[in-house]
Amino acid sequence: MASCQARLERSxxxxxxxxxxxxxxxxxxxxxxVLDGGKRxxxxxxxxxxxxxxxxxxxxxDPASAIEFMHAYSLVHDDLPAMDDDDLRRGKPSCHKxxxxxxxxxxxxxxxxxxxxxxxxxNTALTDQARHHMIEALxxxxxxRGMAGGQCIDLAAAGQELDIAELEDMHIHKxxxxxxxxxxxxxxxxxxxxPDVLGKLDHYAKCIGLAFQxxxxxxxxxxxxxxxxKRSGSDRSSGKSTYPALIGLDAAKQRADELHEEAMDSLSxxxxxxxxxxxxxxxxxxxxx
Amino acid sequence: MASCQARLERSxxxxxxxxxxxxxxxxxxxxxxVLDGGKRxxxxxxxxxxxxxxxxxxxxxDPASAIEFMHAYSLVHDDLPAMDDDDLRRGKPSCHKxxxxxxxxxxxxxxxxxxxxxxxxxNTALTDQARHHMIEALxxxxxxRGMAGGQCIDLAAAGQELDIAELEDMHIHKxxxxxxxxxxxxxxxxxxxxPDVLGKLDHYAKCIGLAFQxxxxxxxxxxxxxxxxKRSGSDRSSGKSTYPALIGLDAAKQRADELHEEAMDSLSxxxxxxxxxxxxxxxxxxxxx
Numbered sequence: 001m002a003s004c005q006a007r008l009e010r011s012x013x014x015x016x017x018x019x020x021x022x023x024x025x026x027x028x029x030x031x032x033x034v035l036d037g038g039k040r041x042x043x044x045x046x047x048x049x050x051x052x053x054x055x056x057x058x059x060x061x062d063p064a065s066a067i068e069f070m071h072a073y074s075l076v077h078d079d080l081p082a083m084d085d086d087d088l089r090r091g092k093p094s095c096h097k098x099x100x101x102x103x104x105x106x107x108x109x110x111x112x113x114x115x116x117x118x119x120x121x122x123n124t125a126l127t128d129q130a131r132h133h134m135i136e137a138l139x140x141x142x143x144x145r146g147m148a149g150g151q152c153i154d155l156a157a158a159g160q161e162l163d164i165a166e167l168e169d170m171h172i173h174k175x176x177x178x179x180x181x182x183x184x185x186x187x188x189x190x191x192x193x194x195p196d197v198l199g200k201l202d203h204y205a206k207c208i209g210l211a212f213q214x215x216x217x218x219x220x221x222x223x224x225x226x227x228x229x230k231r232s233g234s235d236r237s238s239g240k241s242t243y244p245a246l247i248g249l250d251a252a253k254q255r256a257d258e259l260h261e262e263a264m265d266s267l268s269x270x271x272x273x274x275x276x277x278x279x280x281x282x283x284x285x286x287x288x289x
Numbered sequence: 290m291a292s293c294q295a296r297l298e299r300s301x302x303x304x305x306x307x308x309x310x311x312x313x314x315x316x317x318x319x320x321x322x323v324l325d326g327g328k329r330x331x332x333x334x335x336x337x338x339x340x341x342x343x344x345x346x347x348x349x350x351d352p353a354s355a356i357e358f359m360h361a362y363s364l365v366h367d368d369l370p371a372m373d374d375d376d377l378r379r380g381k382p383s384c385h386k387x388x389x390x391x392x393x394x395x396x397x398x399x400x401x402x403x404x405x406x407x408x409x410x411x412n413t414a415l416t417d418q419a420r421h422h423m424i425e426a427l428x429x430x431x432x433x434r435g436m437a438g439g440q441c442i443d444l445a446a447a448g449q450e451l452d453i454a455e456l457e458d459m460h461i462h463k464x465x466x467x468x469x470x471x472x473x474x475x476x477x478x479x480x481x482x483x484p485d486v487l488g489k490l491d492h493y494a495k496c497i498g499l500a501f502q503x504x505x506x507x508x509x510x511x512x513x514x515x516x517x518x519k520r521s522g523s524d525r526s527s528g529k530s531t532y533p534a535l536i537g538l539d540a541a542k543q544r545a546d547e548l549h550e551e552a553m554d555s556l557s558x559x560x561x562x563x564x565x566x567x568x569x570x571x572x573x574x575x576x577x578x
Contacts, residue, residue: 017433023462026433026441077398082390101371102444105394106437109366109401113432116405120425128417135424136409143402144306144315148395152315155391173312 001276004047004057004064008040011061012068015118029099029107030114034072037090039289041212041280042182043068048276049186049201052267053193062122063134063185066115070142071178073111076104078151112142127191134185141181150174154240162241168210175216176209183277200266204277207263212284214256217242221249223288256285290565293336293346293353297329300350301357304407318388318396319403323361326379328578330501330569331471332357337565338475338490341556342482351411352423352474355404359431360467362400365393367440401431416480423474430470439463443529451530457499464505465498472566489555493566496552501573503545506531510538512577545574 012034019028043064050060079086079094080101087097096104119135126134140146150173157170183205187198221244243252263281267274301323308317332353339349368375368383369390376386385393408424415423429435439462446459472494476487510533532541552570556563 021434023433023438023441023445025445026438030433073398077394080394082394103441105366105369105371106433106441109362109397109431110433110437112398112401113428113435113437116424117428117432120421120428128421131421132409132417132424135405135421139402139406139409142398143406144312144319144395144399145310146402148399148402149312149315152312152392152395156312156314 001044001047001279004044004060005040007057007061008043008047008064008068009035011065015065015069015114015122025099025103026106026110029095029103030111032092032098033076033095033104033107033111034069037092038068038072039287040068041284042071042178045179045182045205045277045280046186048274048280049183049205050189051186052201052270052274052277053187053190053197054273055186055189059123059125059189060186062118062126063189066118066134066138067178067182067185069111069115069118070138070147073108073115074142074147074151074178076108076111080104083151083155115142126189130188130191133188137181137184137188141177146173146177146181147175150177157241159239160241162246164246167241167243167246171210171213172206175213176206179209179212180205197270200270201277203266204263204281207259207266208281208284211256211259211263211281214243214252214259215285215287217244218249218252218256219288260285290333290336290568293333293349294329296346296350297332297336297353297357298324300354304354304358304403304411314388314392315395315399318384318392319400321381321387322365322384322396322400323358326381327357327361328576329357330573331360331467334468334471334494334566334569335475337563337569338472338494339478340475341490341559341563341566342476342479342486343562344475344478348412348414348478349475351407351415352478355407355423355427356467356471356474358400358404358407359427359436362397362404363431363436363440363467365397365400369393372440372444404431415478419477419480422477426470426473426477430466435462435466435470436464439466446530448528449530451535453535456530456532456535460499460502461495464502465495468498468501469494486559489559490566492555493552493570496548496555497570497573500545500548500552500570503532503541503548504574504576506533507538507541507545508577549574 016031016034017027019031021027046064046067047060075089076095078084079089080096086094088094095107116135119131150170153170154174180202183201187193187201260281264278267277305320305323306316308320310316335353335356336349364378365384367373368378369385375383377383384396405424408420439459442459443463469491472490476482476490549570553567556566
């Protein structure tokens with residue numbers, strides 16, 4: 001996985017226009033929002049999913065980069081004063097703190113465009129058909145019925161006590177859609193993939209997407225700001241519903257463990273090539289940031 | 290052209306999720322930002338350019354809708370308090386005035402995703418290759434080296450006196466890129482198009498893109514708020530450089546006329562099918578809103 005991380009950083013830097021490109025403040029802010037930071041879970045899922053279906057890493061750099069640009073844009077916009085109003089992200093001042101609100105809005109907008117540009121322009125080894133299926137999946141996952149919709153649900157829920165069904169509905173949109181999409185993009189690099197394998201990978205992705213969010217809530221409760229790279233307790237203090245608040249800390253940890261087991265089960269029969277997907281699931285429920 | 294307008298409105302409404310779709314406030318705001326308003330110049334250019342290269346209207350609905358979604362998103366974000374802070378758009382309260390800032394940011398974000406979704410998912414009669422060339426062109430035109438870059442240049446220029454070269458650089462990015470892209474998307478529906486025809490159409494688009502902006506500046510100087518659907522004089526009063534301010538009102542009108550002539554010349558040899566493109570160029574320099 002370390003070699004994939006190195007590939008990814010090279011690919012991200014390749015696709016981002018140089019900081020001196022006109023208008024330079026915008027390109028600087030885009031690079032600031034993407035490079036040197038983040039756990040890179042979504043692109044790592046692209047590589048791991050691609051490996052599980054037998055695709056070479058060369059095919060995976062572009063979808064991995066596209067998904068990370070999309071994720072980075074969402075963080076920049078989520079942190080804006082009108083949204084979650086966070087001033088710390090990935091251990092640095094958030095984009096609008098560093099570059100101002102207008103530039104941050106535009107940097108997010110341009111990162112979304114860049115995600116689609118990479119899939120439209122990039123990897124000549126991908127078939128045209130794979131490419132447009134990827135674009136369709138990414139656009140759906142990012143849009144109003146996916147990630148953007150989830151952020152809207154999240155904002156509407158501030159100060160309200162959600163029940164578990166409402167909380168999961170929010171997470172399925174806000175973080176689940178893009179995590180599922182990461183696994184799907186990796187799988188789409190194999191044009192001969194059998195539908196039932198895609199179904200298994202998709203179920204795996206659904207489980208870890210939810211486990212990821214539960215772990216996030218647990219860390220918000222237990223973690224330390226220095227390790228997290230963002231303020232601990234910020235969700236609780238801003239009146240957001242969390243799993244620990246709704247079902248208690250122990251039950252939340254147990255639910256994350258169960259989802260990990262379910263994710264493991266859905267990979268049965270995929271053998272050794274799916275090992276990186278297994279490691280990621282374990283990482284997700286054990287991570288401390 | 291009237292029949293194209295009707296096609297477009299049907300297509301826009303088809304692609305926009307129904308206002309009741311969860312989360313409904315987001316889908317309501319997206320429909321608010323797109324439907325019942327606007328001159329629809331960009332999608333009209335898609336239909337006109339497609340007609341000039343012999344494509345049936347059926348092939349043009351999707352690219353026309355995609356470009357209008359992209360344009361609508363840019364208006365929603367440009368109007369935000371952190372950007373141009375405009376409270377009136379298309380004769381109605383701007384999106385953030387009607388739905389709040391957070392929802393407006395998300396509506397813009399989701400409209401950009403929707404633009405790519407339409408091109409990735411839509412028209413089965415388009416070849417996969419045409420589709421991904423369209424996506425590449427649209428992503429480049431909308432992103433940091435196109436429209437988003439232009440808005441950044443525009444904001445950085447506020448309160449500064451630009452020279453003509455700087456002003457044109459800004460407009461080439463901010464409005465020119467998407468207008469050129471409209472013409473290119475229409476042309477890309479003909480897979481057998483000769484490169485020199487594409488070159489002619491692109492030159493036409495460059496000329497009318499700039500003429501459009503000059504006319505905008507003239508209207509900002511001369512127009513009335515009620516007709517414009519946005520505040521007249523708002524550019525001037527916010528310290529933005531305009532053509533009339535830099536070269537005078539008469540010289541600005543003359544420059545717009547010259548660009549119209551140049552646009553006409555670049556269509557020579559394309560015959561009657563290019564007539565709608567000719568009408569649009571004339572409309573652009575004569576319009577009063």
